[in-house]
Amino acid sequence: MRYFIVDDDRASRMMLKNIITEGDLGVVIGEAESGAKGLKSIITMHPDVVLIDFLMPELDGIETIEYLKKEGFEGQFIMISQVVNKDMVAEAYEKGVEFFINKPINRVEVQSILKRTAEQYKLKDSLQAIQESLTKIGLGTIKRKVTVKETVLSILNDMGVIGEAGSDDIVAIIEFLMNQTDKTAQLPPLKDLYEAIAMKGESANVDIAKESKAIEQRIRRTIQAAINNLASLGAIDYTNPEFEYYAPRYFDFQEVRNHMIMIEEGRNDQAKYKINIRKFLQVLYVETMKKFSHS
Numbered sequence: 001m002r003y004f005i006v007d008d009d010r011a012s013r014m015m016l017k018n019i020i021t022e023g024d025l026g027v028v029i030g031e032a033e034s035g036a037k038g039l040k041s042i043i044t045m046h047p048d049v050v051l052i053d054f055l056m057p058e059l060d061g062i063e064t065i066e067y068l069k070k071e072g073f074e075g076q077f078i079m080i081s082q083v084v085n086k087d088m089v090a091e092a093y094e095k096g097v098e099f100f101i102n103k104p105i106n107r108v109e110v111q112s113i114l115k116r117t118a119e120q121y122k123l124k125d126s127l128q129a130i131q132e133s134l135t136k137i138g139l140g141t142i143k144r145k146v147t148v149k150e151t152v153l154s155i156l157n158d159m160g161v162i163g164e165a166g167s168d169d170i171v172a173i174i175e176f177l178m179n180q181t182d183k184t185a186q187l188p189p190l191k192d193l194y195e196a197i198a199m200k201g202e203s204a205n206v207d208i209a210k211e212s213k214a215i216e217q218r219i220r221r222t223i224q225a226a227i228n229n230l231a232s233l234g235a236i237d238y239t240n241p242e243f244e245y246y247a248p249r250y251f252d253f254q255e256v257r258n259h260m261i262m263i264e265e266g267r268n269d270q271a272k273y274k275i276n277i278r279k280f281l282q283v284l285y286v287e288t289m290k291k292f293s294h295s
Contacts (some may be wrong), residue, residue, distance in 0.1 A: 001026030001118050004047035006038040006064065007058045007080060016051055016080075019110045023254050025118070035064030042117055043071050043103060049117055051101070054081035054088065065095045076117060090236045116163025123150075123157050129232075137263045156222075159250075160229035160244050166222030169215045170284070172197045175260055178292070179283050187282050216277070223280050226270070231259035250283050 003026055005013045010033070017028045030046055032038030036058040042050060046213045048070070054061040065077055079092050082103035089100065098120070152171045156162045173193050187193070194212035226246075232254065234243040247256045255274055 001049060001114070001121065002045075002047045002138065003049050003051060003114075004038065004049045005031040006042075006056070006061075007031075007051070007053040008033050012053070012080065012103070013032055015105050016138060017103075019107050019119065019240050020077065023111050023114075023203055025111065025114045035059030035061065035067075036228065038073075039064065039067060039131065041075060042068060043077075046073070047075055048121055049076045049078060049079050051080060051113075054092075060090060062095055065092075065097070069096065071248055076121060078117065086113075091235060093233075112163070118159070119163040119167075120157055123153055123162060146153070146291075148175050148288060148292070151291050152284065155284065156226075158248055159226040161222050161226045164218075164222040164225050166215075166218035166220070167220050169197060170222065170281070171198065174285055175286055176200075179253050182238045187278060187285060190278055190281075193281075219277055219281075220275050223251075223277060225240065226276075226280075227259055231256050231263055235260045235263045250280050252279070259281075 003020055005016050005028060007013050007016070013031050013033075017031070020026055020028055020034050026048075029047055030038075030041050032041060034056050035052070039059075050065075052064060053059045056064075059067065061079055061081075077095075077097045078099050078101060080101045080103060081088070092100070098117055101113060123221055149171050152174050153162055153167070156167050156170065161167055176193070177187070179225045191212065194215045195208055197215055198206060198208045198211035224238055229252070230247045232249060233240040237243070247253055252274065255276075
């Protein structure tokens with residue numbers, strides 16, 4: 001991944017650059033101390049991701065993003081800000097910001113967000129390549145069938161959790177279910193699914209019980225992240241298409257609503273959330289089957 005950093009604070013630019021290079025997350029191809037000074041370089045160099053501060057002299061982050069988009073820039077944006085309020089976040093998402101990094105900068109948060117952004121970028125790039133290849137060969141010739149993995153990752157990408165560790169476990173479970181000869185709409189016991197995926201691991205000496213528990217915890221954290229993302233979208237815009245589609249189907253909507261209230265009130269009581277893994281996997285499995293039945 002190729003990054004460009006725009007921030008009027010030199011220390012912040014250095015910190016972000018160090019996190020990217022030391023974490024082997026990509027390469028920083030340029031930086032600027034203001035939006036106005038970074039415009040020409042960004043348009044010329046075409047970075048994959050622009051890390052951009054919200055409050056800057058001359059052009060602020062939102063104004064810079066608007067200008068770049070008018071000039072045809074198609075990279076991704078991650079907003080950096082010390083002051084975050086509902087209206088600012090809403091405007092930023094409307095302008096195309098993918099994620100927020102809070103100041104003071106936290107290494108773990110930055111690494112997590114950049115890894116997630118990279119996964120989204122790779123998936124979009126892959127899907128775009130598929131669409132282009134289908135366009136080239138024409139509608140009347142051989143059509144490449146989308147895989148189960150690509151189908152599931154597309155859905156997880158919509159929920160903003162494609163970079164979470166548990167996303168691989170979720171894909172493995174749906175692939176396992178789709179490969180069964182005798183398919184039914186109902187899931188087997190979750191314990192059986194975890195053990196089946198654990199036994200397919202690379203190590204022959206894996207502790208099945210221990211790995212099954214680890215799989216459950218990774219999936220639980222991924223679903224929690226999905227609730228967090230969708231609730232954040234819903235708190236900003238109740239008509240957001242991802243929120244409208246996924247929140248009532250994949251989750252106990254009252255839990256999503258409770259989380260939205262906590263966000264609006266500035267609270268963070270994640271320990272109180274109920275995670276219904278079975279419902280999430282059940283809906284994902286049925287939706288994947290429907291997509292394949294119509295393909």
